[in-house]
Amino acid sequence: MVIPQPPMIDRHGEPVDILLVEDNPGDVRLTREAFKQGQINNTVHVTTDGVEAIDFLCQRNEHADAPRPDIILLDINLPKMNGDEVLETIRGDSKLKNLPVIVLTSSSAEEDIIKSYELQANAYLTKPVDPVEFIETIRSFQQFWLSVVVLPPYDEQ
Template sequence: MIDQQRLRPIEILLVEDSPSDANLTIRGFENAKITNHLHWVEDGETAMDYLYQQGEFVNTKRPDLILLDLNLPGMDGREVLTQIKSDTNLKLIPVVILTTSNDEQDVLRSYNLNANCYVTKPIDIYQFIQVVHLIKDFWLTTVTLPSET
């Protein structure tokens, strides 16, 4: 039986304030063997507008996966994660924390806020690309994502 989810593009929301990290992540997902639409926003407030389909995002599709940096200007990633996971309409969207922080407190707090996984960005560009490919392989080909409710 064909998985109906795989017949449509996977919608990904990347919340990342670093243009260089965003570019590497976007390029990594562009090379995916599964069709995906990756949408990039640079801060927490814009991410929430996107998720609530407000302003310029009125006609956007709900993401199947969120890649979230913790260290964002304004509303940081921890606040975004808290809001997502406390909202009954958003809480089932898997959230992958993708951040430079390897601080144990950040890891523990993210999991306490119900992050689905925590990945520390490597400093080396080639390792960073490899991490993006591993995320892509796991989240887009291995797991079954919840369908929009």
């Protein structure tokens, strides 16, 4: 018999804020669906290009009131500013550099994997083509990164 677990919350008693940086509406829908099915209380914020992601993280323009995410899911293949450039910007900013960034992309190219880790991605996940496998990948991410891993505290330097 499986005993349902209460929704997980972060160390402050609030839902976990996730920034999903993804330009494919189908992948956004599948990701939201997977999180909805999980047992972790979270809020998924979506930006659809690299420039918008940086605006969200820096609370600029239409994202002036954006919350600081606890974790970022980042696609590599983005318009305006690609995922590598976003990751490089995050790691170069003293207020953002400790944010966990998980690359979630369709690329399984070795050079993309190496580049992401060189830019200090915390993990690299390849999106399965099959929707059921995609949802399972997100659920596995959710179970590990939001239930097991201790996320870093927000440093307001």
